[in-house]
Amino acid sequence: MTEPALKPLASRDNPFVKRLHALAHSARERRKLDETVLDGAHLVESALAAGVPLRALVVSETGLLREEHRRLLAAASAEVPRYRLGDALFAHVSPVDSPSGLLATIAMPASVPIDLADASLIVLDGVQDPGNLGSLLRTAAAAGIRHALLGEGCAQAWSPRALRAGMGAQFVVCIEEGCALLARLERYRGRCLATALREDARPLYELDLNGPVAWLFGAEGQGLSPALLARADRCVTIPMAAGIESLNVAAAAAVCLFEQARQRRTPTKP
Template sequence: MKLIQSRDNVFYKSLKRLAESGRERRKTGRTLLDGVHLVEAWETRYGPVETLVVGESALAGGEIAAFVAGRECTLLSDALLRDLGLVDTPSGLLAVVAMPGRASAVDLDRDAVLLDGVQDPGNVGTLLRTAAAAGIRQVLLSPGCAAAWSPKVLRAGQGAQFVLDIHEDADLAGFVAAYRGSTAVTCLDGATSLYEAQWQGPLAWIFGAEGQGVRRELIAAADLRIRIPMPGAVESLNVGAAAAVCLFEAMRRKLVS
């Protein structure tokens, strides 16, 4: 197994570009996965990854050493693995994969989650993971959202991307106008409590950027304005937490109906 220790190594430079550049990921059609769980989830859905990359110390024993035993890998010094800056705490295992092709056309009759300008990779990954856990199967991301297939969003999503139909750079206003179900947005002005709001049929939730929230035109176009009652000492929730409350309340209603 070859050990790469030089930052001038051609393969290491290619990893560095994939880790840092969305343009490079789009150009090559490839991205990076971090960690055994994510690699296993990928291989369950799509088959073997293109290339496995292991940190030098990860071969000393434990989960990663057991996972790669008998498999062809590229060995990377721990210093180089850290310098990739892929995630804050590298697991010791990376994989290079070809990103799946575009999702099928949006379904105007199916539940959906719409993300409007959510820029934080951790939040986007959490929202994708929450949507998948709540049984949602399609997610639309507006321009300006963190890229769904970037390494940090993949790490936060923990495999959610592999079970969702994801539409990036989507025209959210156009989707809302054409949608044949109800659309709901979380806000404060003129909003109804989540636990009192009524809807029937498919539902599309709109969640907004961390600071500015959902754009005014999308709020105006939504069928339902929803607020989450907060009797405690804080006035707002992180977008990931708010989405979890809303999506699982909608799921609860389906289960008891």
């Protein structure tokens, strides 16, 4: 296989280098330029597998020594420009403290209204930490949930940090961002469940989760907004050992979503 041509870049003042740094570090610039950055071989491979067009590929001098990176550079369309940066310059544009050695840029995927119908989904209210948001999407994807509604106060689902935490989940979950959550749930035909303490709360393992469920999850510390909590058809609690008060939102979501997945895979006893 012919090695693709790599254009060397050596200056922070190069227009592409400036653009890449802006995309990696500024949510405002990502919105303005309508692009985002994929960090690392796994995300680049996930994008290629999902048929997402790459706009550019960037590899560091050290990253070019890795066979996996060279394979991905060769696998992308011939029209995709490819750049080689020295390690220090690559670290400057990298969105993470420990540079992976390979970056790609893609157009910011459009937020398309989801046809909720009878689908199970996650509903995220004010989850501002991109790492938590990405972890929630990754957990949903792993549990077979393919729809996510993100309220206006959430972090960008396509920011580099959220993408890194999601590990490819953004390419398999249908994501609708900037939602008016209550309005979107008005005609939802399934149940809305929230992990919260309320008088009518029931332990998770006592519930039948075989039907469609909209799982409502709020931000760390603040939890769900009062209006969205009131929309919940039922609140659920996660049984825990004595002395443990709560789980973080990503861990709580994992317990809930995989309990639903377990029930759906377990044959009903006669």
